[in-house]
Amino acid sequence: MFFNVVETERLILRELNKEDFASIHSYVSDPEVCRYQTWGPNSEADTQCFLDGSIKYQFDSPRYHYEIAVVTRADNKLIGSCSIHITNLQNREGSIGYCYNKQYWRSGYASEAAKAIIKFGFEDLNLHRIFATCDPNNIGSSKVLEKIGMKREGHLRENMWQKGKWRDSFVYSILEDEYRNSL
Numbered sequence: 001m002f003f004n005v006v007e008t009e010r011l012i013l014r015e016l017n018k019e020d021f022a023s024i025h026s027y028v029s030d031p032e033v034c035r036y037q038t039w040g041p042n043s044e045a046d047t048q049c050f051l052d053g054s055i056k057y058q059f060d061s062p063r064y065h066y067e068i069a070v071v072t073r074a075d076n077k078l079i080g081s082c083s084i085h086i087t088n089l090q091n092r093e094g095s096i097g098y099c100y101n102k103q104y105w106r107s108g109y110a111s112e113a114a115k116a117i118i119k120f121g122f123e124d125l126n127l128h129r130i131f132a133t134c135d136p137n138n139i140g141s142s143k144v145l146e147k148i149g150m151k152r153e154g155h156l157r158e159n160m161w162q163k164g165k166w167r168d169s170f171v172y173s174i175l176e177d178e179y180r181n182s183l
């Protein structure tokens with residue numbers, strides 16, 4: 001399924017394209033942005049690989065992976081990307097993720113886009129449960145997940161090998177009833 005353009009109050013969410021390379025590379029090459037990620041800071045080749053892979057997903061049928069550009073409505077700047085992945089089709093389960101250029105942090109953009117991607121997950125992908133994980137030290141990410149109505153349901157101990165050490169993960173989720181009751 002192609003991701004049709006979604007407009008929120010201040011943002012446009014759309015499929016990524018080849019012309020997005022420079023905007024994406026400007027932040028995925030930033031060590032602070034990648035601090036809590038398993039990947040990065042990216043070389044140009046890493047970013048090209050991410051972008052090519054994301055574009056390739058657009059042609060998958062059935063499609064399980066959506067990497068979506070987040071662009072400001074005011075000046076059409078790509079400020080980050082968010083994703084939704086179908087992780088288990090039979091159980092109608094998906095996961096989300098996101099990453100933004102630090103110039104645009106703490107303006108509510110990540111929460112605004114995450115709300116829209118959750119809506120897509122429940123209403124278009126017909127998911128029953130959407131989850132996300134984050135490093136317990138990543139306060140900003142925990143707050144985004146709580147702001148979009150997710151509940152923290154778990155704390156996994158040292159489940160990830162990241163940048164030379166083990167790290168824990170918080171697990172958050174939202175169910176379709178909780179989403180519908182929040183409308």
Ligand SMILES: CC(C)(COP(=O)(O)OP(=O)(O)OC[C@H]1O[C@@H](n2cnc3c(N)ncnc32)[C@H](O)[C@@H]1OP(=O)(O)O)[C@@H](O)C(=O)NCCC(=O)NCCS
Pocket residue numbers: 032033034036037097098099100101104105106107108109110111112133134135138139140141143144147
């Ligand atoms: C995590 C991230 C997406 C948050 O983006 P953002 O655009 O700053 O998020 P929002 O502006 O929607 O903020 C949501 C809430 O978190 C708060 N917040 C954001 N960063 C914070 C931080 N570092 N410390 C404390 N609170 C923070 C905001 O103030 C806001 O709270 P409020 O509504 O009570 O004011 C952004 O920092 C980022 O892209 N980080 C790098 C990639 C990453 O870590 N992705 C997540 C992987 S799990």
